[in-house]
Amino acid sequence: MADDSDTVITAAVLVIGDEILSGRTKDRNIGYIAEYLTGIGIDLKEARVVADDVEEIAAAVNALRTRYTYVFTTGGIGPTHDDITADGIAHAFGVPVVLHPDAVDMLKQYLGDNLNEARLRMARVAEGAELIENPVSKAPGWRIGNVHVMAGVPNIMQAMLDGIAPTLATGRRMLSETVEGRGVKEGDIGGPLGDIQARHPGVMIGSYPQFDGTRFTTSIVLRSRDAGPLERATADVRRLVDTLISEPDR
Amino acid sequence: MADDSDTVITAAVLVIGDEILSGRTKDRNIGYIAEYLTGIGIDLKEARVVADDVEEIAAAVNALRTRYTYVFTTGGIGPTHDDITADGIAHAFGVPVVLHPDAVDMLKQYLGDNLNEARLRMARVAEGAELIENPVSKAPGWRIGNVHVMAGVPNIMQAMLDGIAPTLATGRRMLSETVEGRGVKEGDIGGPLGDIQARHPGVMIGSYPQFDGTRFTTSIVLRSRDAGPLERATADVRRLVDTLISEPDR
Known part of the structure; x- marks a missing residue:
């Protein structure tokens, strides 16, 4: 895992499934x-x-894999007829779907006599793929090019992601600070917050209102890869929020 | 609202926001x-x-509005500098951003002296847009062409959607049946379920495993716009699930 590089590493998520x-x-x-x-x-x-x-899977995979460093897909790698992620991704890469021999071996070992034709579908990958381990239920995910194919079941996907993470290039971490403007209305902070954003172009400042049914409060999230500018912009926002909170009639 | 037509009405959702x-x-x-x-x-x-x-908002809006009957966006219509949905959608339609006079009036009436420059941003729309009522906090959504622009805060979005729904063309409702295969493994049902799918091409059959940490169960969801075929396919699936559940050694 490369760290502290100035390269920005990007990714997209592609969720595959009628049920969603x-x-x-x-x-x-x-x-x-x-x-x-x-x-x-x-x-x-992007997600x-x-x-x-x-066709939809292939079109989305091709749109995303050419734009971002990594693509992560979830869903459609199970043993039933509606699990067609392998077909979509193979189509995107212009390669056939094959049974990965290591996946077949793994399923044989894990499932023994229960390995039937349906379960054998879980060894289907786009030709050239490398397997991603599934510590939960064995049926593996896989990677081809910059596309990582993972399960849709959340705890299995999460375990696969833990396995993938050490293989990924990573950039400098985005740092973030949150200033909670309790009782601060977005419309009151909007003007001066825009001025602070203009003064700190290297920091991304987002404003997120919550509404509890009777009134809004506003969280200000500041993000930057550089600690110094982030700290200075955060100080400005804190001062602004304090001013607004201490005003009467709020 | 047109009902019982054979037309299929389609839609896409576009969620706008760094915070997601x-x-x-x-x-x-x-x-x-x-x-x-x-x-x-x-x-x-699609979502x-x-x-x-x-640029990202405009590209997505143009990709989606040309493909689907309706597009619904959420997020980015508040009073702060990072609320730029109006700019993105106006750019997609090639029109300027303007202050909608009715929205300005509404905000004036609701906010009185609290209507400042930031809050006035909430009256910004793509030129030609019609307003969508916001019964929760007044700042309206809006529609241009087939694109409906809604708030990101869930309860406000939901109220806007209630207001939009009666204006939408709708197709024949998709009917659905679920057969719960408790204790049925997807890999056991996969083969014969694929056969049932092949015998009932007018019904979409999905298989969804759940995993509770120790074992999988499988829900089979059948969908069709036609009640007869749906009923027949569902009966086949029920028979299959009953057979699997009654087998010994499960």
């Missing part, structure tokens, strides 16, 4: 992967959710 | 909108998450 688009299953993988990548110094730049459709 | 991609905020809007649209007979076909970046 129908609303039956609520995705929990985008948020998890987003937080995980931020933590190791990789910028998640997409597409249906179980070979 | 950094993992700081976990998106809850995609899942809510997915379930909502399914319920009123609109097929959500994307992009950063607070005018």
Whole structure:
């Protein structure tokens, strides 16, 4: 894992599955992967959710793998007929789907007599892929080029990501500070906050209102790869928030 | 709202916000909108998450609005400098950003002397837009062409969606049945389930494993716009699940 380089490493997440688009299953993988990548110094730049459709998967994979350092897919690598992620990704790379011999061996060893034709589908990969270990239920994920193919079941995906992380190039970590403006309305802080943003172009300043049903409060999140500018901008925001909180009639 | 038509109405969701991609905020809007649209007979076909970046927003909006009947965006319509959804969508449509006079009036009436320059940002729309009511906190959403621009705060977004729904064309509702295969492993049901799918091409059959840390169970979800074929395929799946559950050594 390369650290402290000035290179910015980027990524996209591709969630594959009709069940997410129908609303039956609520995705929990985008948020998890987003937080995980931020933590190791990789910028998640985009996420997409597409249906179980070979052409849709292939089009999304090709759009994303050419733009970002890494792509992480979740879903569609199980043993049933609707698990067609391998087909979509093979199509994107213009290679056939093959049974990975190591995956077949692993499944044989783990499943013994229970290894039937359906379960053998879990050894299907795009030709040229390398396996990603699945410590939870053995059926592996895999990587081809810069695309990492992971399970959709959250705890399995998370275990796979732990296995992948040490193999990834990472950039300088994004640092972040949060100033909680309790009782501060976004509309009151908006003007002067924009001025602070203008004075600190190297720091990304986001403003996030929460609404508890009766009133808003505002969290200001500051992000930068450089500690000095981040500290100075954060000090300015803290002063602003203190001023607003101490004003009467709030 | 047109009902019982044979037209399939499609949609995409575009979530706009750095906070989702950094993992700081976990998106809850995609899942809510997915379930909502399914319920009123609109097929959500794709979802994307992009950063607070005018070019990224514009590119995604143009990719999605040309492919699907409707696009629903969430986020980036508040009063701070990082709320640039209006800029991105105006750019996509090739029109300027303007202050919508009705939105200005509404904000004046609601906010009185608190209407400052920052809050006035909440009246910014792409030229030609129509307002979408915000019963929670007044600052409106808006629609231009087939693109509906909504708040990112979930309860405000949900209220806006309730207001939009009666204006949408809807297709024949997708019907769905779920067969819970408790104790059924996906790898055991995979083969015969694929055969059932092949016999019922008009029904979409999905298989969704859950894993509770020690073992998998499998939910089979069948979907079709036609009740007859759905009923017949569901009966086949129920028979299959019953057979698997009654087998010894499971």
